[in-house]
Structures are given as structure tokens and as C-alpha cells.
Amino acid sequence: MAVGNAINPNDAISSAQKVELLFFGQLKERLKCSKLSLEITQPLTISELKLRLVSQYPHWQPWLEERELLAALNQTMSSSDEIVKAGDELAFFPPVTGG
Numbered sequence: 001m002a003v004g005n006a007i008n009p010n011d012a013i014s015s016a017q018k019v020e021l022l023f024f025g026q027l028k029e030r031l032k033c034s035k036l037s038l039e040i041t042q043p044l045t046i047s048e049l050k051l052r053l054v055s056q057y058p059h060w061q062p063w064l065e066e067r068e069l070l071a072a073l074n075q076t077m078s079s080s081d082e083i084v085k086a087g088d089e090l091a092f093f094p095p096v097t098g099g
Helices: 009-016 025-031 046-056 058-064
Strands: 018-023 035-039 070-073 076-078 089-093
Touching: 018 025, 025 058, 025 089, 035 046, 046 058
Parallel strands: 018 089
Antiparallel strands: 018 035, 070 076, 070 089
């Protein structure tokens, strides 16, 4: 039995319990944050996850509760009732305007 190649089961558990959050555009500038790992214990909707973020970072409320805020779950545009699970990537960004 080779000890040097042993896998620590705690590493898999800790990474599997997190959601990677990404913030883009003006939202990133306003929050002063481009990336955040959030530990979750159960699946949440995008709306529930935003509420949890606001409870942890109350000063983010004005920007996270904007109606026009867009979300992409695992690189797919998603509505606020989509389910976010551990291991997912969730990106938030303001609406894109062209000119």
C-alpha cells in the first residue's frame, strides 16, 4: 500500500460543499469582489443564495437585489428559481448593453 499517493477524503468533501461565485462588470466593481467560494449544506435556489449573500454581506444588498441582475449557472443563463448545488459555478453580472 503506497502512502505517498493516498487521497485525503476530507479534501473531496470540502470542495464538494462549495459553490464558486463570480461577479462581472460594474457589479464586480461595486462589490469590490470578483470571486467568492460559498459553503452550502444543501441545494438552494439562486434567489435563496442571493439572500444568504445579503445576510453575510449586508452592504451588497442594493446591487444583489437589482431586478436586472443576470445569473449564469454553470455557464448557462438561469432564472432565479434554478437550483444551485455544491460544486456548481454561479456568475452574476449586470445586463449588457450595446452601442
